[in-house]
Amino acid sequence: MKQYFQDLIVQTDGVAVHSITREVEQFVADCGLSNGLCQLSVLHTSASLLIQENASPDVQRDIVRFLDAIAPMEVGRYEHDLEGLDDMPAHLKTALTQTHLTLSVRNSRLVLGTWQGIFLLEHRTRGASRNVQVHLVG
């Protein structure tokens, strides 16, 4: 059994959806793994991971709006407000999506559907440097 790790750094500059599909696929190719598991971990509590439609930017905008509506920034809505109006909504959006995600690798390729991409969701209104650890086991 072989294992490989990579720390993928994504610089964000506000609420957005960033595709990291190519970077993860590249790491799988670089390591030469034939079959195994690919474990992704976002090491934050106000950014998260999501497998979603990779073709239409309007889908990604609808997802951002949907999450905004379900966990709105609103004065007095949350007990936890010390770190800004966007902080508790960011934790809630993270809770509804994923911080840790496992994918299969089969025949040297990451197993994703034709329309599936891997996205990092930034939930804070200011930018941050986000660390996504990629871990291959196979």
Add this chain to the structure above:
Amino acid sequence: MKQYFQDLIVQTDGVAVHSITREVEQFVADCGLSNGLCQLSVLHTSASLLIQENASPDVQRDIVRFLDAIAPMEVGRYEHDLEGLDDMPAHLKTALTQTHLTLSVRNSRLVLGTWQGIFLLEHRTRGASRNVQVHLVG
């Protein structure tokens, strides 16, 4: 380390909750895996996976209704509407549940609680052929 793959095809004919527990358990038994991981991947963006109560069909109906209420089909509600009124709600319901799910195998059995089943959720109003890849590592 041994690895096994299976492509499980589920034909759906509209919004519904399909148990795939038996099929996955059967594949674990067929492969003769004692201990390891079972990785499930639904290769779509408008269908998803969920571990849920396996005994009461009314729980499954309540889940469908809950997801309908949280991401309703509504003209003008979403920017992405090119593929039908049910398409963007389907992406959102997928975002709130799972496309990739990992389970343990212990003593030749899939680790699930007594009341837990594995379900494929079809979120589109018309039928589709859904591919769930099952991957055993152990």
Add this chain to the structure above:
Amino acid sequence: MKQYFQDLIVQTDGVAVHSITREVEQFVADCGLSNGLCQLSVLHTSASLLIQENASPDVQRDIVRFLDAIAPMEVGRYEHDLEGLDDMPAHLKTALTQTHLTLSVRNSRLVLGTWQGIFLLEHRTRGASRNVQVHLVG
């Protein structure tokens, strides 16, 4: 490849958020695993797992309130009400969070961000004995 299993029992006495980070980290240390995967499975349908902010108890209270608002206990709201007013909301809160969660182990440490903790969420209003299976592969 080595594998280790532990059944972690958490006694709850009502709706609450229980940190299990230390217990899981201790098991990783006890097994002496250098690199690998840590699979967590909660074997219930009305309790779930969540990676969340570990520093502020007010974040945890806001999460409980958020889930209560999104899946409220309300007479006549759900078809499934045989097991009490809190049962169907508990299933829905479980559906929105996770029952099965995979983490990486790297250099003998569980891969979590500085502010990330692993939490068991109890969604039933009465106490229960909850079983979280921890499974190390590496």
